[in-house]
Amino acid sequence: MVIMLSVSCRTIYNAEYTKTVMADPKLSKRARLLHKQLYYASKEGIILGHQDSPGYGVGWKYDAAVHAFESDVQKATGDFPGVYGFDLGHIELDKTHNLDTVGFASMRKNILDAHEKGGVITLSWHLNNPFSDGSSWDTISAVDKIIPGGAYIKKYEHWVERLAIFVKSLKHKGKGIPVIFRPFHEMNGNWFWWGDGNCSPSDYVALWKQTVHLLRDKHRVHQILYAYSPNIVDSEATFLKYYxxxxxxxxxxxxIYDHDDSEAYAKNVRDNLKILSNIAKRKNKLYAFTETGSEKIPNEKWFTEILYPNIQASGIAWILFWRNARESHHYVPFPGHKSETDFIQFCKSRDILLLGNLQTIDTQ
Structure with missing residues (x-):
């Protein structure tokens, strides 16, 4: 993927970009290139992303035998997302399928396809509670038990090893496919076992650092960019509480999600993206709208009238809409949806970038 910028713009942006410090000093060339290209993309527009595309959509599911590359975004607009979200939940349990019934073998094929087409790969991880063996939403305290000194640290280390093996298996022409890894997200909410009230900020930080050290230093996974993403915040201090x-x-x-209150959502988006932008620019970090949507999209003009005015010129590199599981749980229009026309209009905005706006290049 490459964004075409003028020579003068590239000169300016290159000077800014040289100040960037990466979490992995041994980061692969491909991953460094992806990060730089995302930085350029953020100067031109916002790449549109969708969770679990092309794994499934409303009324269809990926068929490994046919191996067709599909997406509800493409079915509605004629073009594919530029960013592809996948979840690794249950990789820690050595399961064949993730928590949303997507096969890891199929996921690997879809990641390769998306990468070859010039798409960007993001990985979330709804991992089980390592203490109770419940789901991510089992809020029994566990973080203090899997950081140094904890009784379950070996179990967690084994889980990370399984994740590392999967990520290292993501290859194109023999080299690792770069991925954006977004673990332990929405930590300022209380609905995950790693969330607010279920662990202390200091324990959360210890868990994050331990995870990076295990992947980067012990397992030598050097194709990962690490992303930190709280839920809605009210200040910079709140955003950085677990940083x-x-x-x-x-x-x-x-x-940020629209929970049937578009006015509140619009304000949250405006305020939070400003907070995000201020922190990111001060820290010289890339930034993105890492999850959003309005379940079932009841507002027919949601994309053009609620979302777009509040993300335009925000500087975010991408926006990721959540998954299209079924008619009762989806965040992107499918053919025949009442907001399909509005979504198409949104996607035609000059600064909304789909896969067709991006170009594949040789990253070796």
Whole structure:
């Protein structure tokens, strides 16, 4: 993927970009290039992303035998997302499928396809509670038990090893496919076992640093960019409450959903993206809208009237809409949806970048 900029713009942006410090000093050439290209992209527009595309959509699911590259975004607009979100939940349990029934073998094929087409890969991780063996949403305290000194640290280390093996298996022409890894997201909410009230900020930071050290130093995974993304915040202090430090983060993000209150959502987006931008610019970090959407999209003009005015010129590198699981749980229009026309209009905005706006290049 490459964004075409004028020579003068590239000169200016290159001077800014040289100040960037990466979380992995041994980061692969491909991953460094991806980060730089995302930086350029943020100067031109916002790359559109979708979770679990092309794994499934409303009324269809990826068929490994046919191996067709599909997406509800493409079915509605004629073009594919530029960013592809995948979740690694249950990789820690050595399962064949993730928590949303996506096969890891199929996921690997889809990641390769998306990468070859010039797409950007993001990975979240809804991992089980390592203490209770419940889901990510089992809020029994566990973080203090898997950081140094904890009784379950070996179990967690084994889980990270399984994740590392999967990520290292993501290859194109023999070299690792670069990925953006966004673990332990929305930590300022209380709905995950790593969230607010379920662990202390200092324990969260210890968990984050331990995870980076295991992946980067022990397992030598050097194709990862690390993204930190709280849920809605009310200040810079709240955003940074669990922040593990500049040396452990490459990308800053924020997750905001419209829970049937578009007026509140619009204000949250405006305020939070401003907070995000201020912190990112001060820290010289790339930043993105890492999760968003309005479930079932009840507002027919949601994309053009609620979302777009509040993300335009925000500087975010990408926006990721959540998954299209079924008619009762989706965040992007599918053919025949009442907001399909509005979504198409949104995607035609000059600064909204789909896969067709990006170009593949030789990253070797």
């Amino acid at each position: 593990p430090g500049d040396a452990y983060v490459d990308i800053l993000g924020i997750d």
